[in-house]
Amino acid sequence: MKKFSNKTVLITGGSGGIGTATAALFLKKGANVMLVDIDEEALKSTSEKLNNDNLAYIKANVTDEKQVKKYVDATVEKFGSIDIFFNNAGVEGKVLPLDEYPLDIFNQVIDVNIKGVYYGLRHVFPVMKENGGSIIITSSVSGLEGTANVLPYVTSKHAVIGMMRTAALEGAPHNIRVNTVNPSPVDNRMMRSLEAGFAPDDAVNAKKNFEAGIPLGRYATNEDVAYIVEFLASDKSAFITGTVNSVDGGMTA
Numbered sequence: 001m002k003k004f005s006n007k008t009v010l011i012t013g014g015s016g017g018i019g020t021a022t023a024a025l026f027l028k029k030g031a032n033v034m035l036v037d038i039d040e041e042a043l044k045s046t047s048e049k050l051n052n053d054n055l056a057y058i059k060a061n062v063t064d065e066k067q068v069k070k071y072v073d074a075t076v077e078k079f080g081s082i083d084i085f086f087n088n089a090g091v092e093g094k095v096l097p098l099d100e101y102p103l104d105i106f107n108q109v110i111d112v113n114i115k116g117v118y119y120g121l122r123h124v125f126p127v128m129k130e131n132g133g134s135i136i137i138t139s140s141v142s143g144l145e146g147t148a149n150v151l152p153y154v155t156s157k158h159a160v161i162g163m164m165r166t167a168a169l170e171g172a173p174h175n176i177r178v179n180t181v182n183p184s185p186v187d188n189r190m191m192r193s194l195e196a197g198f199a200p201d202d203a204v205n206a207k208k209n210f211e212a213g214i215p216l217g218r219y220a221t222n223e224d225v226a227y228i229v230e231f232l233a234s235d236k237s238a239f240i241t242g243t244v245n246s247v248d249g250g251m252t253a
Contacts (some may be wrong), residue, residue: 009086013088018222034055041191068120097148125170136232140153179244
């Protein structure tokens with residue numbers, strides 16, 4: 001019997017690098033997976049790539065609470081439960097000094113990375129109260145330290161750690177576990193965007209400079225993050241809740 005047979009995993013940011021890698025891992029282990037993303041074409045492409053009968057997807061904007069409720073309801077209707085919620089959707093914003101930061105982009109980052117996470121918790125919690133479950137929120141090493149010129153992103157990733165700790169306390173009586181994963185730079189689209197923002201004339205060396213700050217000397221892969229999500233979703237972590245889990249090659253050591 002596969003490790004996650006008869007379990008349902010809900011993943012926001014489902015067509016991104018981390019979301020796709022995590023979906024692939026859970027499908028391999030026998031789970032049902034619902035992917036959520038704002039980009040329907042990317043969802044279709046991801047679904048075709050993963051090519052699994054236990055996979056479904058739904059387009060939704062995580063900043064719209066009605067759409068969040070819709071993706072939660074759709075998951076329960078399709079698969080009967082939500083056992084694992086990877087609350088993963090996020091955006092990076094721009095690389096600019098705080099006094100020059102456009103308010104519309106500031107608000108977008110806060111809306112997606114904080115409100116989107118909260119709306120997910122708000123609507124998944126009632127479903128999980130029946131049978132318990134595991135919720136994993138994507139934070140970042142930027143949730144543990146400051147980085148100049150990305151204030152909204154850093155702020156949002158600090159905020160979800162506080163949200164996680166409070167949700168863990170409220171979820172514990174219902175056997176709902178809540179933890180964060182805190183990746184270093186990950187070798188995917190978001191870091192290409194940030195590299196270009198930090199060094200618009202020299203993105204190749206920007207990556208080398210980021211890697212120089214990681215003791216293990218490389219970016220994380222999407223799979224590096226997926227493996228710890230799998231652990232936090234599994235029975236092997238049954239006594240782990242309210243924790244921050246760095247996947248950072250030693251950056252925060």
